[in-house]
Amino acid sequence: MGQDKALLPVENSTLLQRTVDIAQLISPQVWIVTPWREAYQPVFSETVQWLDDPHQQGGLVAFRRSLPQLQAPQWVLLLACDLPYLDAQQLQTWVPILNQIPSQYAAALVKQNQRYEPLCGFYRGTVQSSLVRFTTNGGRSFQKWLATEAVYPLSLNDDRMLFNCNSPADFATLKTNF
Numbered sequence: 001m002g003q004d005k006a007l008l009p010v011e012n013s014t015l016l017q018r019t020v021d022i023a024q025l026i027s028p029q030v031w032i033v034t035p036w037r038e039a040y041q042p043v044f045s046e047t048v049q050w051l052d053d054p055h056q057q058g059g060l061v062a063f064r065r066s067l068p069q070l071q072a073p074q075w076v077l078l079l080a081c082d083l084p085y086l087d088a089q090q091l092q093t094w095v096p097i098l099n100q101i102p103s104q105y106a107a108a109l110v111k112q113n114q115r116y117e118p119l120c121g122f123y124r125g126t127v128q129s130s131l132v133r134f135t136t137n138g139g140r141s142f143q144k145w146l147a148t149e150a151v152y153p154l155s156l157n158d159d160r161m162l163f164n165c166n167s168p169a170d171f172a173t174l175k176t177n178f
Contacts, residue, residue, distance in 0.1 A: 002168060004036075004039065005081070005082050005165060005166070005171075006034075006040065006081040006082070007039070007040075008165065008171060010084050010174065014043070015081050015082055015083075015084060015165060016032075016040060016043070016081040017043060017044075018084070018086065019079050019080075019081045019083065019086060020032070020044065020048060022079075022086050022087075022088045022091065023077065023079055024047065025088045025091075025092070026077055026088070026091050026092065026095060027077060028047075029049065030047065030048050030049065031048070031049045031050070031051050031066065031069070031070065032044070032048055032049075032050055032051070033051045033052075033053050033062045033063070033066050034050075034051075034052070034053055035052065035053045035055075035056050037050050037052055051065075051066045051069055053065065053066075057140065058140045059080075059118075059119065059142065060118075060131070060134075060135065060139070060140055060141065060142050060145060061135050061140060063078060063123075063131065064128065064131035064132060064135050067125065067127070067128045067131070068128065070125065073125045074098070074124070074125055075098050075108075075122045075123065075124060075125065076122065076123045076124075076125055077091070077121075077122055078118070078119055078120075078121060078122070078123055079119060079120055080119035080120065080164065082164050082165045082166060083119075083120055083161065083162065083163070083164065083165075084163065084165050084174050085158075085160045085161050085162075085163050086120070086161060087157075087158065087161045090156065090157055090158070090161055093157075094108065094122065094154055097154070098122060101152045102152075104150050105124070105150045105151065105152040106123065106124055106126075106127050106130065106149035106150055106151065107121060107122065107123045107124070107127070107146065107149060107151045107152065108121055108122040108123075108151070108152040108153075108154050109121035109122070109146070109151055109152075109153070109154060110153070110154045110155070110156045110162065111151075111153055112156075112159065112162065115143060116142070116143065116146050116151055117162050118142035118143070118146060119142075120161070120162060121154060122154075127149070130145075130148070130149065131145065134148065
């Protein structure tokens with residue numbers, strides 16, 4: 001990207017701020033997991049909590065390390081900061097479904113092109129032991145871990161919501177679509 005994509009400007013905000021704002025509509029408790037807290041902390045109010053990820057071993061390991069800090073909630077909403085079309089209304093339609101999902105499901109995610117979107121969905125607070133086993137054996141891929149778990153499929157009204165802003169070209173198209 002050539003720069004920190006979390007701080008890219010989107011509509012009078014940044015990608016990260018937009019994600020946090022939407023997350024706060026879903027949950028009063030929002031955590032940011034990052035190895036660069038000092039870069040982001042000045043932007044956020046005290047309502048955001050921080051989990052440092054100094055090891056930078058990828059999102060799955062960071063998620064595993066974060067879960068004990070969250071005091072075992074029933075469900076955890078995990079969001080990437082690079083989802084510029086993230087839709088609060090779509091997320092809110094999924095929340096009431098969570099209480100109806102049978103306990104054998106570890107996650108509730110959208111599946112597109114034979115792959116789950118792991119960074120825009122819900123995980124049971126009880127997945128810690130499974131994550132520890134998987135990552136202790138060297139696993140680092142959300143997709144490979146999810147292949148070992150039961151995942152409840154969530155439906156999506158607009159596929160654009162899962163568009164990741166990963167390159168300057170992606171960011172350029174983003175500017176024309178807002």
